[in-house]
Amino acid sequence: MNEFNDHPVKQVIREQWCKPLIKHLYEKLGYKLTYLGLPGIDAIDILAWIDYLNKVIAFDIGYYPKPYNKTKAEENIAVLSNILNELETNGSIETYSLFHGYIEDVVLKGMDLNRTPFKLNEVVTIYNLDFCNPLTAPQKIIDPISGEVYSFYKSEVIRRLLELQRNHSSTNKNTKFIFHITVHSAFWEAEAENLFSGDNIDLYNQYTKSLAELDEQEKNIRLLRLYMIDVIKTQFCSNQFIPEFLPTLYYNGTTDNWLLCFTVIGTYIRSAAGKAPFYQSTEKLISEKFLQPNDINIKHLIQNFVREANCPKDPVEAIQELKSYKEIWLK
Amino acid sequence: MITLKKSDIGGEIISILTKGMYADPKDALREYVQNSVDAKAKKIEIKIRQNNIVVQDNGIGMDFTSMRNAIRLGVSDKNPKNHVGFMGIGIYSSFHICEQLTIYSRVKDQNPNKISFNFLKMREELEQQRDTRFKKDVKDEELIALQKLLENNISINNLNEEDFLKIGTRVELVGLEQDFFKSLSKFDEVGSYLENVLPLPFDSKFKWGKEIEKKIKDECKKNKLDFDIVNVKLQVNEEVKNLYKPFDDEDFEPESLAPKFFELKNGNEFFGIAWGCLNKGNTAIKNDVVRGFLIKKQGFTIGNRDDLLLEYFKRPIYFNRSVGEVIVLHSKLLPNASRSTFEPSPLRVSFYECLSDFAEAYNAYGTKHQEETKANKELDKAIDFYKKTNAQLNFFTGDSEALLIRLFKLKEISKDLDRRFNAGRFESINRTEDYKKVTQSFIELATQIRSFIEIKKRKKSVKAKTDEDIAKENLSLPPKSDTIQEEEFKNLLEIIKSLGIEINNDLESIFQLLDEQFIQPSKSKQDYLDTLRKLKQDIDELLED
Numbered sequence: 001m002n003e004f005n006d007h008p009v010k011q012v013i014r015e016q017w018c019k020p021l022i023k024h025l026y027e028k029l030g031y032k033l034t035y036l037g038l039p040g041i042d043a044i045d046i047l048a049w050i051d052y053l054n055k056v057i058a059f060d061i062g063y064y065p066k067p068y069n070k071t072k073a074e075e076n077i078a079v080l081s082n083i084l085n086e087l088e089t090n091g092s093i094e095t096y097s098l099f100h101g102y103i104e105d106v107v108l109k110g111m112d113l114n115r116t117p118f119k120l121n122e123v124v125t126i127y128n129l130d131f132c133n134p135l136t137a138p139q140k141i142i143d144p145i146s147g148e149v150y151s152f153y154k155s156e157v158i159r160r161l162l163e164l165q166r167n168h169s170s171t172n173k174n175t176k177f178i179f180h181i182t183v184h185s186a187f188w189e190a191e192a193e194n195l196f197s198g199d200n201i202d203l204y205n206q207y208t209k210s211l212a213e214l215d216e217q218e219k220n221i222r223l224l225r226l227y228m229i230d231v232i233k234t235q236f237c238s239n240q241f242i243p244e245f246l247p248t249l250y251y252n253g254t255t256d257n258w259l260l261c262f263t264v265i266g267t268y269i270r271s272a273a274g275k276a277p278f279y280q281s282t283e284k285l286i287s288e289k290f291l292q293p294n295d296i297n298i299k300h301l302i303q304n305f306v307r308e309a310n311c312p313k314d315p316v317e318a319i320q321e322l323k324s325y326k327e328i329w330l331k
Numbered sequence: 332m333i334t335l336k337k338s339d340i341g342g343e344i345i346s347i348l349t350k351g352m353y354a355d356p357k358d359a360l361r362e363y364v365q366n367s368v369d370a371k372a373k374k375i376e377i378k379i380r381q382n383n384i385v386v387q388d389n390g391i392g393m394d395f396t397s398m399r400n401a402i403r404l405g406v407s408d409k410n411p412k413n414h415v416g417f418m419g420i421g422i423y424s425s426f427h428i429c430e431q432l433t434i435y436s437r438v439k440d441q442n443p444n445k446i447s448f449n450f451l452k453m454r455e456e457l458e459q460q461r462d463t464r465f466k467k468d469v470k471d472e473e474l475i476a477l478q479k480l481l482e483n484n485i486s487i488n489n490l491n492e493e494d495f496l497k498i499g500t501r502v503e504l505v506g507l508e509q510d511f512f513k514s515l516s517k518f519d520e521v522g523s524y525l526e527n528v529l530p531l532p533f534d535s536k537f538k539w540g541k542e543i544e545k546k547i548k549d550e551c552k553k554n555k556l557d558f559d560i561v562n563v564k565l566q567v568n569e570e571v572k573n574l575y576k577p578f579d580d581e582d583f584e585p586e587s588l589a590p591k592f593f594e595l596k597n598g599n600e601f602f603g604i605a606w607g608c609l610n611k612g613n614t615a616i617k618n619d620v621v622r623g624f625l626i627k628k629q630g631f632t633i634g635n636r637d638d639l640l641l642e643y644f645k646r647p648i649y650f651n652r653s654v655g656e657v658i659v660l661h662s663k664l665l666p667n668a669s670r671s672t673f674e675p676s677p678l679r680v681s682f683y684e685c686l687s688d689f690a691e692a693y694n695a696y697g698t699k700h701q702e703e704t705k706a707n708k709e710l711d712k713a714i715d716f717y718k719k720t721n722a723q724l725n726f727f728t729g730d731s732e733a734l735l736i737r738l739f740k741l742k743e744i745s746k747d748l749d750r751r752f753n754a755g756r757f758e759s760i761n762r763t764e765d766y767k768k769v770t771q772s773f774i775e776l777a778t779q780i781r782s783f784i785e786i787k788k789r790k791k792s793v794k795a796k797t798d799e800d801i802a803k804e805n806l807s808l809p810p811k812s813d814t815i816q817e818e819e820f821k822n823l824l825e826i827i828k829s830l831g832i833e834i835n836n837d838l839e840s841i842f843q844l845l846d847e848q849f850i851q852p853s854k855s856k857q858d859y860l861d862t863l864r865k866l867k868q869d870i871d872e873l874l875e876d
Contacts, residue, residue: 057569081382089435091496097568098381114381116516119569
């Protein structure tokens, strides 16, 4: 079983944070949604949001503990496959597709462990990415065509997925979607060497100073938030999607890892420059309080040694405050 | 009279039959689509994903009794006149492909039912029996009887309404064998197979599709037969495509002729119709997926392009220059279970005679088109020759030898045009008129040349024509026909390939060698190209004879 799926905090996030947003998107768009992500072998997310979904594009390695066990993995994949199949049989979803492997591998290599080509056939309306797997980064992959070996950071997956989304969006001008992504400390450590160079260096230095009173973990999650906002913003804008961030969730996973969950609202915009604008201010985003889900509900995280502003705890209220929502979604 | 025991029909029969009949795992997809078509489905989805395949239709579905009857082996209550599948074995076509076959079905106003076949367990039981037989003699009562094998491994259940909401049938093949999955997960391969074998609509990429479909529909109506077309969507994980018949205007060079229809009749027996679209450019269709003719019965393909029909054409030339189908409408002419040919019968013999007549008629049609194309080209060349000679005449007025050469050439071309005209090669009214105009102009030009020769003999000066006169005369000739320009072949190999003859790498090298050693030497580029052109003409004529 996926170590992150059966956690009570996960249930609160699933039911109190993601579900209202997904329901809202479904109501706004007027049709059921296409999900892409890692539902885990029990497909708990899918089952929770099933009323609003039409299609599921699922990735799963099938077996998390090391070493990788092919037989066990295939058994687990079959469990997920059976659940999705049953949902299709009883008409809950129209169709699904299932890729066997780590999402990073499948997306960047263009094929899964069974050598099934990875392609996207349509616009995805719900992304639910989870970079909490034990893969370290940068990863080495071998291009199946050229045989060349490449190193990549996990954030490359975001770029590739958004490129595919943009390709479909050029024919579907009304692309609007929700992008959830969860990362943990391993992600931070692996990608850290790539952090804050060039344009960001001043902001990074200034921000680091303002966090001086905090302990190492509290400091690092805030730097990770800044890093992720920067990565996501860059990838969204360069693919002609306006990114707007909802408050960031911060919580402990089952194995005492601290986790950050970002929710981004994406809106396609045609622009002559080939780049979407960024309506929010990074400085403002990083000076907001984190939201902290517990076993019952979601609260603001109060941190005494740093001044952080309040933010909406209700995701629908949060989305309704966004500029792209007011100016594009409501039109 | 003899009394049989249960063990007289062993379980092994199911393995033997299905292995022999469905050699290609894709055949199983065809079998399940056949059942959908028989259930009057108009929309079918085929989904191939990790670990499973689904064929889901919107047909009338099966009630509990029909589902119970569907498990019978070699027994079918379907009428061969109206149904594609009637052998009572197709349901087992995935016996060697998957671990479990599950069928959900629902008819209007009833709850759905589900039937499950545990093929993995059946195979394991049979395998175990085989192992035992290697070790010792097996007694009768130890053998697995077919009845027992099926009873132990098939279950049928009533479902609640919400378990399967839609009316229709869903076939699930779960636990695919890895090798089969690899083959079945290749989108292009599966798509191409299905596009060739299923009763699909024409793609809008083929401009004659509607006309052909209407003709087939009308013939079916006349013969009180159903004409079923299904819309099939194929999904292999994230690749999705609606399937159509594989014909495409782009397969023709430069384009196809309008479809030619043939009635397939032998005495009083009406077998159906055939249609063919010939490549206007008189070269083979390069895409071997569509090249030639396919035989279809109730929309499903019988045999393949090269096996069943090609031999009736005797020479592949026009077969390879065409795409087409032979639509069998005779209800008593039945395909065999594997759909590789028709069941032996006197009717089949009569049908094959019919195919032979059709092939002969099609070859004649192809020859006629080729001859007309050639005649048009010759006429165009004659027009060019006239214009050029007329324009240059002023330069030759003092040169008797040059005048004589042109006069001789005029006569030669004129003779060739007359021969083609008399053989009926200028069929259209316009081209006949063109021929007459050209002939008249030739006569006038010849008279003029002769008069110049006469004047020269009498050593008198010749009055030159004005440019205005030449332009007027040249413009009075018809414009060139819309006949396609002759294809320029750059080497011998291109000519051989244009004939649609399959050649391997060794033969390719031999042709290249022959070209280098015997055709290319000591020739200018233009001479070489002319030689190739002539060679192509000779080969075409040779193949026609």
